[in-house]
Amino acid sequence: xxxxxxxxxxMRDKADYARKGVARSRSSVVLQYxxxxxxxxxxxSSVLHKISELYDRIAFAAVGRYNEYETLRKAGVTYxxxxxxQFDRGDVTARGVANWYAQTLGGIATESIKPYxxxxxxxxxxxxxxxxxxxRITWDGSVTDEPGFVAFGGQxxxxxxxxxERFSDxxxxxxxxxxxxxxxxxxxxxxxxxxxxxxxxxxxxPGGNGDQxxxxxxxxxxxxxxxxxxxxxxxxLRGVRLEELLAESRDATSGAxxxxxxxxxxxxxxxxxxxxxxxxxxxxxxxKSAPETDEPPTGPAPGGADGIPRL
Amino acid sequence: MGGYFxxxxxxxxxxxxxxxxxxxxxxxxxxxxxxxxxxxxLPGGLMLPGGTLPGGGxxxxxxxxxxxxxxxTIVAASCEHGVVLAGDRRSTAGNMIAKRDVEKVFRSxxxxxxxxxxxxxxxxxxxxxxxxxxxxxxxxxxxxxSLEGKANRLATxxxxxxxxxxxxxxxxxxxxxxxxxxxxxxxxxxxxxGGPYEEHRFHSIGSGSVFAKSALKKLYYDDMQVQxxxxxxxxxxxxxxxxxxxTGGPDLTRRIFPVIATITEDGFRRLPxxxxxxxxxxxxxxxxxxxxxxxxxxxxxx
Numbered sequence: 001x002x003x004x005x006x007x008x009x010x011m012r013d014k015a016d017y018a019r020k021g022v023a024r025s026r027s028s029v030v031l032q033y034x035x036x037x038x039x040x041x042x043x044x045s046s047v048l049h050k051i052s053e054l055y056d057r058i059a060f061a062a063v064g065r066y067n068e069y070e071t072l073r074k075a076g077v078t079y080x081x082x083x084x085x086q087f088d089r090g091d092v093t094a095r096g097v098a099n100w101y102a103q104t105l106g107g108i109a110t111e112s113i114k115p116y117x118x119x120x121x122x123x124x125x126x127x128x129x130x131x132x133x134x135x136r137i138t139w140d141g142s143v144t145d146e147p148g149f150v151a152f153g154g155q156x157x158x159x160x161x162x163x164x165e166r167f168s169d170x171x172x173x174x175x176x177x178x179x180x181x182x183x184x185x186x187x188x189x190x191x192x193x194x195x196x197x198x199x200x201x202x203x204x205x206p207g208g209n210g211d212q213x214x215x216x217x218x219x220x221x222x223x224x225x226x227x228x229x230x231x232x233x234x235x236x237l238r239g240v241r242l243e244e245l246l247a248e249s250r251d252a253t254s255g256a257x258x259x260x261x262x263x264x265x266x267x268x269x270x271x272x273x274x275x276x277x278x279x280x281x282x283x284x285x286x287x288k289s290a291p292e293t294d295e296p297p298t299g300p301a302p303g304g305a306d307g308i309p310r311l
Numbered sequence: 312m313g314g315y316f317x318x319x320x321x322x323x324x325x326x327x328x329x330x331x332x333x334x335x336x337x338x339x340x341x342x343x344x345x346x347x348x349x350x351x352x353l354p355g356g357l358m359l360p361g362g363t364l365p366g367g368g369x370x371x372x373x374x375x376x377x378x379x380x381x382x383x384t385i386v387a388a389s390c391e392h393g394v395v396l397a398g399d400r401r402s403t404a405g406n407m408i409a410k411r412d413v414e415k416v417f418r419s420x421x422x423x424x425x426x427x428x429x430x431x432x433x434x435x436x437x438x439x440x441x442x443x444x445x446x447x448x449x450x451x452x453x454x455x456x457s458l459e460g461k462a463n464r465l466a467t468x469x470x471x472x473x474x475x476x477x478x479x480x481x482x483x484x485x486x487x488x489x490x491x492x493x494x495x496x497x498x499x500x501x502x503x504x505g506g507p508y509e510e511h512r513f514h515s516i517g518s519g520s521v522f523a524k525s526a527l528k529k530l531y532y533d534d535m536q537v538q539x540x541x542x543x544x545x546x547x548x549x550x551x552x553x554x555x556x557x558t559g560g561p562d563l564t565r566r567i568f569p570v571i572a573t574i575t576e577d578g579f580r581r582l583p584x585x586x587x588x589x590x591x592x593x594x595x596x597x598x599x600x601x602x603x604x605x606x607x608x609x610x611x612x613x
Contacts, residue, residue, distance in 0.1 A: 053450055075326035077450045081334055085443050086345060104327070232446075 014115045018139035021117025025063040027159045027187040028121070031149035031167060032132050033176035036125045036227040040180040043221035046238070051223045053234035055080040055092045057125050059225050063153025064118035064139075072101065072120060094124030098135035098143055106141025115139050119152045125225035125233055129169070155187035162186035177222070178249035181215065217242040332451035334444045335468060347436030347472065376479035380409035382434055384519035384551045384558040385416065385426030385485045387498045388531060389512060390540035393575035394487045394496025397544040398426045399519070399552060400567050401559030411559060416570040418579045420445040423461055423488035424572045428517030433475065434482040441465055441484075458488045462499040462507040470505035477503075485516045489574040496574060513543075519551030519558035526550035529607040537573055541582070545569060545590045546604055561591035 028041035062069035109115045124133045151159035163183035222237040380402040398415040427434035486499040499507035515523040526547040552560035568591040571582040
């Protein structure tokens, strides 16, 4: 490079670049339900997937640039298959895969000029609900453990806030799908709050999620990790099965949704409240100050909205 | 992945590179020592460059290989809308019985299965590798391999072991699958140099295959029902055990019965032990009346 650029400046530029790329995508959600883990994302294509199988009990979901997360998906499949072949199938864990992704993405963010504009989630279904694991890995290799549910990509803060309201342990599949769709629609309607809630992430994001409430089965990509299945637990829900499930979930949630709509726009508008409410969940460490804990930092340092410690 | 015991460092970049979606091909460059048949040059390993085996000269090596557990007889028969694969439970080491409850019939994916004959340890490694190979392709490409694709892939893998086969570590699979497009079951056989050879109607491999095939020749008819094809296979295995010392018959005292798998449009199904016990007991009971099994008509009267 002909001119000197300070490492701080270089990383800041990369962070801005990657964040903007991710924010342009549409939000996805991954959440637990009684029978396993549900993954939902708007996707007009039925063949270019954003959600995929990694291993017997592990799934992969991503937002951002297709070619980049497809490379990561294939690498993850390879990592899992090699590990499972070398040892035993039970020795492949979401934690191992997530750490491998973290290392790889961290390496790319540091070493290459252009970081990957992706955000990925690795989920594993356990034999019991409390053994379920959901990890979120951002462009810079930060890993967060997300108990219960996670929203990522696009207006992730708004979607996560809405999902937090609606999520509860032990939901049925149709209830979980209803909560997921309602949360995704929050990401598209809450645009006034975007600039204040997501400091650098949301500031330049024109992309919303469109009108999620009106999404049809053909516009959605839905998959589950089914706890009850043996061997390979990953299943795509599509066609008639998905349409039935959508109808079921809309019937179930229509009553509840009407009651909440009146207060919904006001809730995310106050970032302070939102941060306080989420203080114990570390929903989006990148756009709010992280809670003070004794644990070693796995994500961006406190106070750094873009992952760079402030000097 | 970090450094390995053999001193090589394997980089994550290898996982990220664009490549053909074959797991075996990937291992060939990434970790050849994980492949069956000792294809990687292992320092101090079993295979020496000169082609002799350690352990008291060439003869000692031959003796060593001969006394490895060997898997024996596998039979397959196609039936109406499917295919049946069955294997006895014996493995032998020389003239000794190495194991009386070994399993030699395996699911390779939802619509295919394989049985192995030959050196059991190498065979098991091939089964494991082939299972991962099929699943890896499916996950990488988002679709399953065609049945011919699977059969061809297995041929290449078996051919890769030819060095081992020439030194006595031979393993030969019998591959069966259900083809969704045509709704039929198909059978593929191999030799140590690869293949595949498509077999029609029925086939058998392993030490008792001569007897099993002769039995099936008399029992088999086209478009058999699945249950009838299963029964024919169990009869054939009984005949193989009758005349071949390396094939195990139904063990009524220990309740060890053949492993039977069917593949139909509903996918792979390994018969539960109770169900295969029923077939085996039915055969044993009929042999009490007629020890040589059902009588085939002497003259064709169809």
